[in-house]
């Protein structure tokens with residue numbers, strides 16, 4: 188996620204300090220050991236609901252025998268009375284400009300290998316579906332889930348606003364099983380509280396003809412009178428998301444290496460230049476980090492309370508941003524195709540890994556595309572100034588930690604989260620680059636992408652990549668930054 192630009196944060200902080208306040212279109216199979224989802228979504232745009240049927244071929248890729256499969260039901264965080272509501276009180280008016288509205292997910296039937304299954308709704312916030320299934324390592328089970336979505340009128344990952352529907356994190360997705368247990372982290376309003384393994388997807392969306400549906404993966408459409416079915420196929424992706432509108436315009440281009448990039452927006456006079464920016468970002472990051480390994484990428488300009496949100500092969504960028512702030516968000520979310528989408532990490536406990544790297548990748552983009560006229564040294568200096576100012580103010584108020592490896596639920600505010608994962612995260616990578624040199628830094632990043640693509644990287648994997656590239660022991664360096672023991676350094 189991209190919440191706010193560094194430039195905007197500097198401006199906001201300066202203001203705070205000064206005031207002394209502290210408070211479908213032409214755009215248009217599965218490996219046996221990879222979990223595969225088939226989801227049929229029938230979108231009712233009059234009631235803003237969706238009837239969905241999902242079939243998951245879940246593969247037990249771990250070493251332990253399982254007695255059930257756990258799924259996150261993230262839309263539950265949008266229901267009235269949710270303990271972990273998707274929006275914190277400070278962001279309610281941005282998410283719900285017309286007043287609070289609620290939605291959710293309702294599971295009606297579950298099958299296991301074609302028979303009625305034993306299942307229950309559990310979790311800290313009734314946001315986990317547990318399907319009873321005995322699975323030895325290597326074994327697969329076919330799980331069918333029927334569910335209904337009720338979309339809130341919200342400028343959020345899940346909801347609709349101004350005639351645009353966002354379907355992020357909308358379907359039951361298998362939780363990660365690690366170290367002998369299922370990860371059932373709730374939907375924190377801070378950050379991106381999502382954690383999942385790579386899987387294959389075939390998703391069909393049935394919507395009224397005239398509605399354009401954007402999504403992850405390859406697109407095929409078939410029109411049957413009043414109804415159009417859009418089919419998406421995406422292999423080896425960490426998640427799947429959609430956005431739909433009957434007002435979308437779509438522009439499409441192709442990178443030098445043949446990646447199709449689409450840009451969906453409504454009445455955007457800058458659509459052409461924004462498509463060009465997205466193409467340039469894919470080309471730049473492919474050249475810096477290693478080739479983008481999918482055939483397409485979609486950018487959607489859509490109502491969203493934060494700056495943007497990354498999903499595999501599709502990113503949302505907020506229609507509330509403009510100018511350079513919009514551009515930054517496009518570049519940041521596209522960088523997440525490398526850091527989050529391809530190389531996974533624990534976004535709940537180590538958010539600095541993908542957010543810090545995505546944010547620093549924006550700096551690297553501007554460094555390699557001087558025609559955009561961004562002063563890279565000033566960008567880094569601004570980040571440093573903003574971070575130092577924030578920590579001074581923050582510790583005066585709370586005496587708080589500067590650790591970057593806190594659980595999302597442990598950050599006191601959105602700003603606390605943003606400064607420590609994005610800003611301090613980006614500064615960590617800039618400092619590392621100065622410590623080991625640009626060549627070794629890039630060599631480490633390229634190895635990190637190559638070796639961890641499709642996997643979930645821990646901080647140790649990241650450290651090892653830079654240590655192997657540089658020949659320098661870096662455990663202490665990372666520990667000092669991440670644990671917050673030595674303040675900024």
Ligand SMILES: [Zn+2]
Pocket residue numbers: 188189497519520523541542545
């Ligand atoms: Zn981000």
